[in-house]
Amino acid sequence: MIKQTKGFTLIELMVAIIIFAIISVISYRAIASLVTTKQVLTKAENKWGGIARAINQISTNWSKAIPLAYRDENGVLMPAVMGKNKLISNFDAQLELTTSGMIGDEEYGTVSPRRIGFRFLNGTLYMVTWPFLNRVPFSQAQVEVLLENVDTFTVNFLYPDKKWRDSWPSDINSFTTLPPGLEIYIKMKSGEEITRRWAL
Numbered sequence: 001m002i003k004q005t006k007g008f009t010l011i012e013l014m015v016a017i018i019i020f021a022i023i024s025v026i027s028y029r030a031i032a033s034l035v036t037t038k039q040v041l042t043k044a045e046n047k048w049g050g051i052a053r054a055i056n057q058i059s060t061n062w063s064k065a066i067p068l069a070y071r072d073e074n075g076v077l078m079p080a081v082m083g084k085n086k087l088i089s090n091f092d093a094q095l096e097l098t099t100s101g102m103i104g105d106e107e108y109g110t111v112s113p114r115r116i117g118f119r120f121l122n123g124t125l126y127m128v129t130w131p132f133l134n135r136v137p138f139s140q141a142q143v144e145v146l147l148e149n150v151d152t153f154t155v156n157f158l159y160p161d162k163k164w165r166d167s168w169p170s171d172i173n174s175f176t177t178l179p180p181g182l183e184i185y186i187k188m189k190s191g192e193e194i195t196r197r198w199a200l
Contacts, residue, residue, distance in 0.1 A: 047149070047188070047192075050146070050147045051147060051188070051192075053146065053147075054146040054147040055184075055186075055194070055196055058095075058196075059196070059198065061097065061099050061116045062097070062182055062198050063198075064099040065080070065081060065097045065098065065099060065100075065200075066080065066098055066099065066100045067080045067098075067178050068098045068113055068133070068176070070098060070134050070135070072135045073135045073136065077175065078175070079169045079174065079175045080097065080175065080176055081095075081096070081098075081157075081168050081178055082096040082097070082168065082169070083095055083096075083155050083157050083166065083167050083168035083179075084167055085167070087119065087121065091117070091119075091128055091143070092117075092119065093117030093118055093119040093126075093128050094120055094153065094154075095117065095155045095182075095184075096116070097116055097117075098113050098116075098133065099115075099116050100113055101113045101114065113133050114129065114130060114131075114132070114133055115129070115133060116128070116130075117129075117130075118146070118153075119143075120150065120153035123148065123150055123189065124145060124147070124148050124150065125145075125146045125147040125148075125150050125153055125186075126143050126144060126145055127143075127146050128141045128142070128143050128144075129141060129142045129143075129144070147186070149188055149190065150186060150187070150188060150189065151187045151188060151189045152186070152187040153184070153185070153186055153187075154184070154185045155183070155184055155185075156182075156184075156185075157182060157183075158179055158181030158182070158199075159179070159180075164183060178200055179200070180199060180200055181197060181198065181199045181200070182197065182198045183196070183197045183198075184196050
């Protein structure tokens with residue numbers, strides 16, 4: 001008597017392969033969707049995190065602004081706060097100010113006031129830090145990238161007449177005067193727009 005062995009028929013194998021293929025396609029699409037979602041979320045987090053860091057740097061330094069003028073490389077007295085639309089030199093900035101130092105701090109010691117600038121050029125917002133308050137010949141500033149993929153960055157200053165203008169100081173007598181208010185506007189290349197205002 002011949003003993004018969006049980007196995008899969010050709011039709012059963014084909015059905016099993018088709019079911020496996022369908023499950024594989026569904027799984028692949030689910031995994032691909034999860035990867036894409038993670039990439040989108042990471043990109044959004046990086047973008048908004050960068051915006052938050054840039055605004056925080058401007059806010060922090062503006063809160064430390066003091067009415068202390070400085071001298072440039074040629075010994076010329078320059079305003080405590082400077083605002084301009086057009087950049088001239090390599091380390092020029094749309095917004096530049098003197099910030100207070102930490103005098104007698106137990107942890108950091110004594111730090112003198114310094115100059116901080118915020119420079120927008122070719123789609124990137126930079127923070128420029130000078131090593132000393134008064135410039136010396138051949139002194140080099142430290143440049144740090146704050147935010148990339150920026151379409152527009154503008155700075156406006158509140159004047160005593162309550163009007164906003166894109167330059168400061170208002171006149172030669174305002175070299176040691178801080179503007180009553182500061183406004184920044186950032187537009188990203190992806191379309192987001194951010195406006196922040198601070199008052200002294």
